[in-house]
Amino acid sequence: MNVLLLNPDALRGSDPAYPLGLAHIATAAMKAGHAAEGVDLFSENCPETAIFSTIESFQPDVVGLSVRNIDNQCMRAPIFYLETAKNLVHTVRKRFYGPIVVGGAGYSIFPREALDYLRADYGIQGEGERAFVMLLEALEANSKAFSFPGLTRRTADRVEWIPNVPLASLEGVWADRSLFPPLPYLDAGTRQFPVNIQTRRGCPMECIYCTNPWLEGKTMRFRGPEDVVLEIRSLSDNFGIARLTFVDSLFNHPTSYTETLVDAFLKARLELSWECTYNPRFHDPHLLSKMHDAGCVRVSIGNESGSNLSLTALKKGFEREHIERSVLDAKALGLETVCFLLIGAPGETKDTVLESVCFLDELNPSSVVVTLGIRLYPGLELSSIAAKEGMIDPRQSLLSPAFYLPRELEGWAESFFLDEVLPSHPNWTV
Ligand code: B12
Ligand code: SF4
Known part of the structure; x- marks a missing residue:
């Protein structure tokens, strides 16, 4: 499958954090035989153009979006980053009609509520190396009924979530940075x-x-x-x-x-x-x-x-x-x-x-x-x-x-x- 991974740039101007989670996910997807492409909005001045042109050239089957931060955890001057992520899902939908998957540390604290809020199709709660690859396999097989630990799914009237199970070992876990150069x-x-x-x-x-x-x-x-x-x-x-x-x-x-x-x-x-x-x-x-x-x-x-x-x-x-x-x-x-x-x-x-x-x-x-x-x-x-x-x-x-x-x-x-x-x-x- 062609997998397009997006890093939202909710934090331009503050201390930037390289999208390590996405590098891990990209590595796992590529290891499993999928083709992956990355768009890092941290280094893009015009997010919409960058997203649209990559959708056009790469023709993804799945789009994955990392939601590292929900908010800035600051009581004095709160910022709610999830709004930016939601706008991004909306932007992607303008040109992409397949499944949109979200994951990341912030997302994983609120797997049901955040998926619903973002209006994405699937969420991967917790570690993504195994669960994301399982989702790609299920989508590739065009399977209708699938479930595995970590999967969150939004249907017409509800959000279903199966809690993830941590990987037994980190053997083979690696962050290839080629899709998201630091x-x-x-x-x-x-x-x-x-x-x-x-x-x-x-x-x-x-x-x-x-x-x-x-x-x-x-x-x-x-x-x-x-x-x-x-x-x-x-x-x-x-x-x-x-x-x-x-x-x-x-x-x-x-x-x-x-x-x-x-x-x-x-x-x-x-x-x-x-x-x-x-x-x-x-x-x-x-x-x-x-x-x-x-x-x-x-x-x-x-x-x-x-x-x-x-x-x-x-x-x-x-x-x-x-x-x-x-x-x-x-x-x-x-x-x-x-x-x-x-x-x-x-x-x-x-x-x-x-x-x-x-x-x-x-x-x-x-x-x-x-x-x-x-x-x-x-x-x-x-x-x-x-x-x-x-x-x-x-x-x-x-x-x-x-x-x-x-x-x-x-x-x-x-x-x-x-x-x-x-x-x-x-x-x-x-
Ligand atoms: C280390 C860390 C920091 C360091 C970052 C150093 C650096 N340069 O990277 C410091 C201390 C600077 C920091 C700062 C902040 N942090 Co911080 N940070 C963390 C911490 C402990 C680890 C993050 C990490 O790198 N993990 C390692 C990677 C490999 O894991 P991962 O990103 O989670 O990715 C995995 C999965 O989530 C999933 N995944 C990730 N992306 C995707 C995408 C898809 C499509 C899929 C399917 C799966 C998937 O698969 C990955 C591999 O298993 C997390 C808590 C935690 N334990 O996760 C908080 C955490 C992410 N931080 C948090 C926050 C709030 C912040 C700040 C906003 C705080 C502030 N006010 O300054 C800033 C934001 C910085 C930024 N620019 O984004 C919150 C976010 C929750 C929220 N309320 O939004 C967390 C969850 C901590 C908490 N309170 O619970 N942080
Ligand atoms: S629970 Fe662990 S990671 Fe969290 S503050 Fe305590 S020692 Fe640190």
Whole structure:
């Protein structure tokens, strides 16, 4: 089948993220013998012309659209990206009369509601490598009744969804970048920009607000370190990429895998610099030092707070001392450190906010990213708390963004950070 894959450019102007999910899907489709073509609207000035001319020349049988983001998760200045994706489906329909399939992380949180909203024909919830190929096979066989894990289908009067089952192994999982070359994402001056890559999927942690364990599964699965090295080599050989960002939810867990991976980087003498997530609970000075030797230059320390009360409420699984050790050891190695404040844990008060601010002030990481209000998602513990406290209706779909912020902090938190914290902290952003 001829498969046309589209990356919507909902985020032009902000930090662009290379469409890694689409590169994975394209690889799987091509491996299964299908012909694939890509249109990346990030680098197209006239989306309609780019889409129409590719439909004309390539004559696709199926069009796939990636929906990475539903919204910007920002309570202060919300942006709803799904509207852009819906317009794109509408545009494609003007010239293409076959099935339109949507997938992606944002989409997967709301498989039914988002498919209905977008008016697309099929959705693939969760990992797409297996499920998308199964859908292509079913469509090619002109099969009328088919079903498999991950499939969402819109019929005249309802939307049917079968929950996906995570791949048992990541063997063979690979992101061929040829359909979506990363070059438009590089900074014009430096010719570099961290290009994303994934080495593992899954998170076993229980943070009460986070969708990652639902999206990727709670059981971690890993790519072979040699495969990861080959993919990195192909990025540097084909596109000159020397800066990477690992999108793994927990890059430093489990230590044994990360150490093997980093050893493989060292053995291969990869000339690159990279950044990754770093969870304080699994802090290991020996591993951190090896990561530094293997090219790590920046760690995003998923602390989210600096108050033990809030860390416990969010079920982060670590305390202030873990954060402190992680930040100080990373700084001692000369790594850039990014810390986070997620304001609005259940029970968060002005005191816990001040405690967090003082804590990070003392640690003085390279930068701090503050988020005011926590985006609520279906099925998560924080959403149940919000419903019990009367902040949301328990039947609310949450596709349209809703946020958790204790009433005591409403109004105060925003002016506190904007008027009092930011002016004296140029390396903090809200
Ligand atoms: C790493 C990450 C980041 C990094 C990105 C670094 C980088 N340069 O790539 C950083 C921290 C910078 C970031 C920023 C943002 N992120 Co983010 N991010 C993630 C995370 C953890 C992983 C994404 C990833 O790369 N996965 C690896 C790839 C291989 O998987 P994938 O894209 O999901 O693709 C698979 C499937 O989805 C599917 N698939 C994908 N596309 C398609 C298309 C079709 C047709 C089909 C059939 C299947 C399919 O198959 C793929 C292979 O299995 C996800 C959560 C998660 N666990 O998925 C959030 C997530 C995507 N981010 C989210 C958000 C909101 C954002 C921001 C808007 C936050 C902000 N306000 O700044 C920005 C947007 C950035 C941008 N330009 O798009 C939300 C989106 C939900 C929502 N409310 O919209 C998520 C889901 C996190 C969450 N809250 O639950 N993010
Ligand atoms: S916040 Fe990080 S550690 Fe917690 S569940 Fe999400 S991905 Fe896992």
